[in-house]
Amino acid sequence: MKSNQQLFRGTLTTIVLKLLREEGKMYGYEITKKVKEQSGGSINLTEGALYPALHKLEADGLVQVSIENIGNRPRKYYTLTKEGKKEVTHKLEELSVFLTQMQTLLNQKPGIILPS
Amino acid sequence: MPLTDDQIQHLFRFTEKKSVRSYDLQIELVDHLASRIEEEMEADKGMSFEKALEKVYKGFGLFGFAKVLQEKQTQLQRAARKIWWQEIGDFFTWPKVVLLALLVSVFWTLTQLFPLDLLYIGFLAAYIVAGLVLLTRTVRYKKARKELLLLKFGGNHLSSVVFFYQLFVVSMSDNVSAVGFCIVATVGVLIKTASFQLYRKVKDKAFTLYPEAFA
Numbered sequence: 202m203k204s205n206q207q208l209f210r211g212t213l214t215t216i217v218l219k220l221l222r223e224e225g226k227m228y229g230y231e232i233t234k235k236v237k238e239q240s241g242g243s244i245n246l247t248e249g250a251l252y253p254a255l256h257k258l259e260a261d262g263l264v265q266v267s268i269e270n271i272g273n274r275p276r277k278y279y280t281l282t283k284e285g286k287k288e289v290t291h292k293l294e295e296l297s298v299f300l301t302q303m304q305t306l307l308n309q310k311p312g313i314i315l316p317s
Numbered sequence: 318m319p320l321t322d323d324q325i326q327h328l329f330r331f332t333e334k335k336s337v338r339s340y341d342l343q344i345e346l347v348d349h350l351a352s353r354i355e356e357e358m359e360a361d362k363g364m365s366f367e368k369a370l371e372k373v374y375k376g377f378g379l380f381g382f383a384k385v386l387q388e389k390q391t392q393l394q395r396a397a398r399k400i401w402w403q404e405i406g407d408f409f410t411w412p413k414v415v416l417l418a419l420l421v422s423v424f425w426t427l428t429q430l431f432p433l434d435l436l437y438i439g440f441l442a443a444y445i446v447a448g449l450v451l452l453t454r455t456v457r458y459k460k461a462r463k464e465l466l467l468l469k470f471g472g473n474h475l476s477s478v479v480f481f482y483q484l485f486v487v488s489m490s491d492n493v494s495a496v497g498f499c500i501v502a503t504v505g506v507l508i509k510t511a512s513f514q515l516y517r518k519v520k521d522k523a524f525t526l527y528p529e530a531f532a
Contacts, residue, residue, distance in 0.1 A: 228348065228352075229345060229348070229349050230348070230349045230352040230353060247376065247377075247378065248349060248376055248377045248378075248385070249377055249378045249380075249384050249385065252345065252349075252385045252388070252389075253384065253385060253388035253389075253392075256388055256389050256392040256393075257388075257392050257395075259392065259396070260392035260393065260395045260396035260399070261399075262396075262399070266526065267526070268344065268526050268527070271348075272319065273319055273320060273321070273322055273325050273351075274320075274325045274344075274347060274348055274351055275344045275348070275529075276344075276348045277344055277345045277348065
């Protein structure tokens with residue numbers, strides 16, 4: 202089942218931060234490919250959503266950029282800052298609490314049961 | 318198959334045609350377009366570069382690069398405000414708080430030695446001169462050959478102008494006090510220092526990330 206893209210919009214920052222923690226250094230298009238790969242193709246991270254999210258993370262001091270020449274063009278890479286690494290843990294905890302609360306809430310309503 | 322240099326230059330011109338003239342954002346968009354085009358052309362060997370570009374550009378939605386450009390400008394201004402306020406805040410923490418205390422003491426001492434209206438005018442003149450001196454120092458930074466959003470939106474803060482206007486108005490009024498002068502003068506120094514520090518940090522970042530823009 203394809204996921205509702207709207208539901209993932211609020212978690213985009215968390216997704217990007219987590220990927221950067223796992224992979225170390227990534228560039229924009231690489232992030233969209235990884236998200237699609239890890240979600241089995243169900244999440245399609247659009248350019249219009251990704252780059253504003255990355256630029257906001259940079260403005261917040263959670264990621265830093267570096268430029269490398271890859272032969273025929275320069276490429277901008279993103280890595281987590283020290284604050285970014287702390288923030289990933291915080292964001293994942295927040296999301297975990299939210300999911301638990303949603304699970305509890307929705308499982309309490311008769312007829313609405315989340316698939317296990 | 319990697320794109321040729323000509324095709325990459327075509328992408329730079331394409332972004333410019335689509336109203337992205339700043340080199341720092343162009344790099345990111347060109348790399349994204351190029352990566353996707355290379356993948357499309359690899360998957361469909363018969364697809365032309367132009368067709369692949371048309372398909373990939375559609376992925377940016379109805380408004381193309383406009384949203385990305387607008388958001389980038391907004392975030393740069395946010396980052397500039399954050400740095401500016403951090404610079405001001407540093408004066409209230411160790412060790413710069415010692416400097417702040419010294420500054421206030423100096424201004425207080427001046428109020429005991431000179432008439433207040435003279436001090437206000439003197440400070441106003443010094444503020445203008447300091448502004449001009451800082452301007453010449455910043456102008457000495459090598460000018461960027463290519464437009465950078467980082468310099469256009471990330472290195473300015475308008476508080477200096479607002480403060481200058483308020484200082485001017487205060488200096489023309491009769492209700493000045495020694496405490497008032499100390500506050501206005503100290504705040505003026507903090508604002509000027511924070512503005513210069515912001516500009517210096519942003520310019521250093523631009524030099525480091527985009528040296529080819531200054532070549």
